[in-house]
Amino acid sequence: MYDQNVIGKGTWIDKLAFELVEREKSIGRKLDLIWVESGLGASGIPHIGSLGDAVRAFGVKLALENLGYKSELIAYSDDLDGLRKIPEGFPDWLNEHLGKRVSSIPDPFDCHDSYGMHMSSLLLEGLDELEIKYDFRRAKDTYENGLLKDQIHTILINSKKIGAKVSELSGQEKYQTVLPYFAVCENCDKLYTTESFEYLLDEKKVKYRCQDATIGSNVVKGCRYEGESDITKGLGKLAWKVEFAARWQAFDVRFEAYGKDIMDSVKVNDWVADEILKYPHPHHVRYEMFLDKGGKKISKSLGNVVTSQNWLKYGTPKSILLLLYKRITGARELGFEDVPYLMDEYNELEDIYFGKIKIDNKAKEIKLKGLYEYVNLLKIPKNPSPHVSYRLLIELGNIFKEERNNRIMKKLLDYGVIKNEEPGINELITLAGNFADDFDQREKLELLIDKNTEKGLADLVEVLDSDKEPEDLQNVIYQIAKKNEIPPKDFFKTLYQIILGTSRGPKIGPFIEDIGRNKIAKTLRNHIQ
């Protein structure tokens, strides 16, 4: 196995790029520029899974370049899609826009030209933060500029054949009787309420009627209007079952990943591309969706959706890239509790790359080093970043709430975890601190203070209040416990509960000095009758 030929950097990304190139060669297509595509979706809040589609496509682009080809990523926003469901926490007035194109609905947050652009931008910002480069294109422009008009024409004149095939491949019957095209109603501006029933090929117009439609659990009222829609002017769009195929040909797309939820659509689109449009379909890879953690309480509030923006409150961009590049198969339950694992795993990977951790299996070593390179988007840092266990930082973050960064930095120096204060570590403390604040999992214990303990606390307050600094506070506390016939273990526990809200904590003498004797005295006094 040592003499095995390694493709690229030895990861699944390289293998995929290799397969893609081999397939293109066998088809005989030109390879001077290989476009890879990712669809963005513009109707919901972009989950980290949607980001994954683009990030992984970008990985394939990198792998292709690494193999010596030119490649670019298209990020395509489906902003002619209609609004189907109003995301949690969004204003009610959006109800009147159900069924309309997301690119023609006002932005509820007033910062973009439309609802659709707002959603797409959230995803694009995520990509920007990960330093992923893309060529942004919108369905709106694509259709308005007539870029798909030839494909739409060909698809519509073959609609009968396509309808039968859709039924065969996916079990969906509707396109046997309806054209795979959604016209925007000229009267009420909705598109999911229209039914296209005839194609006038000479005029390149579709005849439609507007009627009630069920979208999810909502019934959207149609306006009974009947009209004609010019397919060259962006007044409607193809149904998903055929739209990819049209776009692949128009944009010359050679690779597109997809989630298993649209598997059927991809099957149909591949067939349409091959047999109707005579454009060999792009190479694909199917990935599993990220699921929310089961069994755990998941708040539906916006703050708990796993988006890149939320993730970056707790983890670095590299931790996201690691999540998305480490593998593509396998169902994943994903939650913010994965941040610490990935943060620490990145450090480990970096140690492997720089030879601080030895891997005995050569093939695995190559693969892990390759993974490290992809996580760095093939731009490798000259030196490893400072490493501090993210878990330790969370632990410290739970303890130090005020002046957190300074105090934790001091502790890290005390512990000998780091030698110098470095800005990178400051950022890590902030991230882990956010995590500690938002996901505090420490148990809250009921506080029981008996007479002896109360006396002990009073004694301690007296010591803390006095002007002279106790020589060995740790020892003083121990002596107070003994004097009042409290098992020291219990006394310490009580102190932790009062000061930190936990039954455990750092060595308490130095800790009290850290926080300030007066402050602690004040806190303790509240627990004395």
Add this chain to the structure above:
RNA sequence: GGGUCUAUGGCUCAGCCAGGUAGAGCACCGGACUCUUAAUCCGGCUGUCGAGGGUUCGAAUCCCUCUAGACCCGCCA
């Protein structure tokens, strides 16, 4: 009805997609340090890798069958 994924220590999972000595964290046990707790450090335990068959010099990993669970599609995009 169609399809995909998952099953590995007490718990959570990695390793599988390019076969080469079964791993980590947590938990647990022991030790060091501290006149106490915690933290930290060192050491240790825990495995029919869901079941059965096949390929191979060699299988957690590849192939087939089965079992159990999760999810997706069969509205729509």
